[in-house]
Amino acid sequence: MSVTVISDDRAAALARAEAHAPFLKSAAAAFPDIAKTFVEQGGEAAVAQALALEGGSVGERLRRRRHALALAVALADLSGERPLEWVTATLSDFADAAMDEAIRTAMLERVPDEEPRGLAILALGKLGSGELNYSSDVDLVLLFDPETLPRRPRDEPGEAAVRYGRRFIELMQQRTHDGYVARVDMRLRPSPEVTPIVLPADAAISYYESSALPWERAAFIRARAAAGDVALGQSFLAEISPFIWRRALDFGAIQEIRDISLRIRDHYAQGQAFGPGYDLKRGRGGIREAEFFTQVQQLIHGGREPALRAPATLDALDELASAGRLEPGVAKAIGDAYRALRTAEHRIQMIDDRQEHRLPSDAQALDEVARLDGYRNGAELIEALAPHVEAVGTQFDGLVSEREERLSNDPDILRAELGAMGFIDVEEACRRVGDWRSGRARSLRSPPARAAFEEMLPTLMRAVAAGPEPIRALNRFSDIVDKLSSGVNLYRLLAARPPLADLVALILAHAPPLAEQLGRRPTLLDGLIDESSFAPPPDAVALAERFLKVVRDEPFDLALDHIRRMVGERRFALGVQLLAAHRDPIVIAEGYSDLAEAAIVALAEGVESEFARTHGKVAGGELVVLGLGRLGGRALTHASDLDLIYLFDAPPGVQSDGAKSLPATDYFNRLASRINAALATPTAAGPLYDVDTRLRPQGAQGMLAVSLEAFEAYQRTEAWTWEHMALCRARPLTGSDSARTKVRDLVRAILQTATDPAKILADAASMRDEMARHKPPAGPLDIKLGPGGLVDLEFAVHTLQLTHRIGLDPRLEVALEALVDAGLIDDGADPDLRLLSRMLVVLRLVGSKGMEPAEQSQALVASLCGHEDWSSLLAAVDAARQRIASRWAKVKGANDVG
The missing domain is CATH 3.30.460.10 (Beta Polymerase, domain 2)
Structure with a gap:
């Protein structure tokens, strides 16, 4: 049938x-x-x-x-x-x-x-x-x-x-x-017009390396050695690959590609209106715009992500979506439209085998095309294509900047323009613009840079004027302008993307850590060009896979810098997601933690491989990095350091098998020191993390890497109560599954060891009082160290964990759930933890050293923490802190009651 x-x-x-x-x-x-x-x-x-x-x-x-x-x-x-x-x-x-x-x-x-x-x-x-x-x-x-x-x-x-x-x-x-x-x-x-039809390969290479136009980059995205001496063709394409795929974003080239399409729209104006006579190839929302839209995304990201260099449009859309560089819905819409438009184009060409791209203007001829495709008439075909044309046109329109506005050079007119934008301190804003126009900054000395800056300036100034503390934002932008060696790409980017200028203004006004990052490395903005920047952050496993590929594919020194750049980009993107209210601060904290974990996993493997070249490996031995504190609890902030302990497991008396053999203890201590340096030592690519290893046995006086046996012996016989409290948030990050399970089981066994509850309570209360004396809160809003802050809640949770051996999970929210179920703490503890955690994450990005945000940032902080205004947030925080203080008082007072 x-x-x-x-x-x-x-x-x-x-x-x-x-x-x-x-x-x-x-x-x-x-x-x-x-x-x-x-x-x-x-x-x-x-x-x-x-x-x-x-x-x-x-x-x-x-x-x-x-x-x-x-x-x-x-x-x-x-x-x-x-x-x-x-x-x-x-x-x-x-x-x-x-x-x-x-x-x-x-x-x-x-x-x-x-x-x-x-x-x-x-x-x-x-x-x-x-x-x-x-x-x-x-x-x-x-x-x-x-x-x-x-x-x-x-x-x-x-x-x-x-x-x-x-x-x-x-x-x-x-x-x-x-x-x-x-x-x-x-x-x-x-x-x-002047060259022969067959060119010497060497001369062509010289041309593309020195004189080629930006549109030729886009043309060569789809270049392929198709016939003849294929090896010669492939060699040529490999040679000019850096010309096509540049690691640094060249926004000027991308803008020129867009401008080409706009000129095509103008040239074929009679085929722009959708309906009979519409040009499927060159019209607004047509095949060429679907291709150019895709190629622009490839040019933006393909220099650093070779997987995105697929020459076929549909393949490229799939790769862009898979890599998170294009929203899946957008990729699908462009792909569906591309199929529909190409199919309709084929039907037209089948009529007379002519290179025709227009829908017939004549109704009868249009009906013939439609019926060839199985539609009843031309109207049905038009109706079927309409949503696809609009989908492509809308996406392509979003790429194009048609702004031709400029700020005046006349001081009086400029003052009026700045006042109309909303600047209160017009004189200071005017002075700042004049300073930029003086050409003092290196990034504004070339004519192309000045032209791009002038094109961008109205967009940025309007966005800054609409935000809090506009003059402070301008001062921070000046820092970026002064530190740039060449600003032409950044200025073109901001001019072409007004929403990005709004985002930059938000960063400059509210988030000093992000503004400082941007000042050191303005190319961080490259990662914010499309909506994929705001996709949910990948988990630790997915990130580690990306980082490990770098470690395994590149020389170690290059891989080290590459990972530092990738971590910097991801941390910056997470901060922007937080600032732009795209993610709950708690999700952002988890993202910061997963990012750090992935970096540790990848760098540990890279260091181990490099170390093994000289010293070999220890048979049956393994190093495990243990994360504690906020890293262990997956609750890092933008400013958190990493609390780490290095543990190793090795057979007694074993030595490494390399050319320069080492005893296991020396081997793993030197290895741990190198991993620590890879994480903490600043390089040309910037800083990575501050690492704190003082939670290891004997603190700063102890060995950096400790054997599991020595660690267990110390924890069971010598460790102070505060060390066991710290161990409540311990989580193994590296090592084989079996090694991590062994460490995890050991930590749990140590924490479950029968101990005098009264001593734990007394020690905890004494430690908290000592901390309050030697490490006082930075200000009234220090919701970490202040009374009823996060430290009080952590002390209460860890004390209950140790005295009752319940809820032994490094994540506080998981531990609280078990303690609530056991009736040891009220069920309001978790909402209070989440409120204060949100505020901590936000204030680490927006607040000052005293954790007090500027008055103009208070509304933003309140909104990011889920409250309508600053006063309602403060009221909620004060109530939560009172409840936490009461809980801690109840926990530490249990010893007196008993």
């Missing part, structure tokens, strides 16, 4: 082709056996039969195959038997094979005794990406190597290459009653 249904679909497709497409009707008459094979066996069989056609000269044979293939592919497409990707790949594969045969023929005709080599055919455009359409030109660049190109004795290499190229084009383009093989377009080669 199913076979009959499929056969009926094929017959219906053939019938539609013959009824509505004159070209397909004539092709079916010329190749009835192809049509018959399709109906009976399907598209694959019909394509194979078309490609097997023989007879006549090379040109005749290729033309017949292309003519028959056009019929077979069209029928498989019209029947729905094969998707767009199959159609374009099949057409592209044929073009590759045909070009290869044509260039071999051209060379062998002149030098029959030589093996063709030394001439490469690069495919660009849709052929380069394997997406050739039904009736398309092939965009080619031909290159030759004068050292290996075969030629007659009196021929110069350049002359011989051009002869081969001309004959190749003739074989491809010549038309007979069988049609043609492919139309060849050579205009994408460097300076096509």
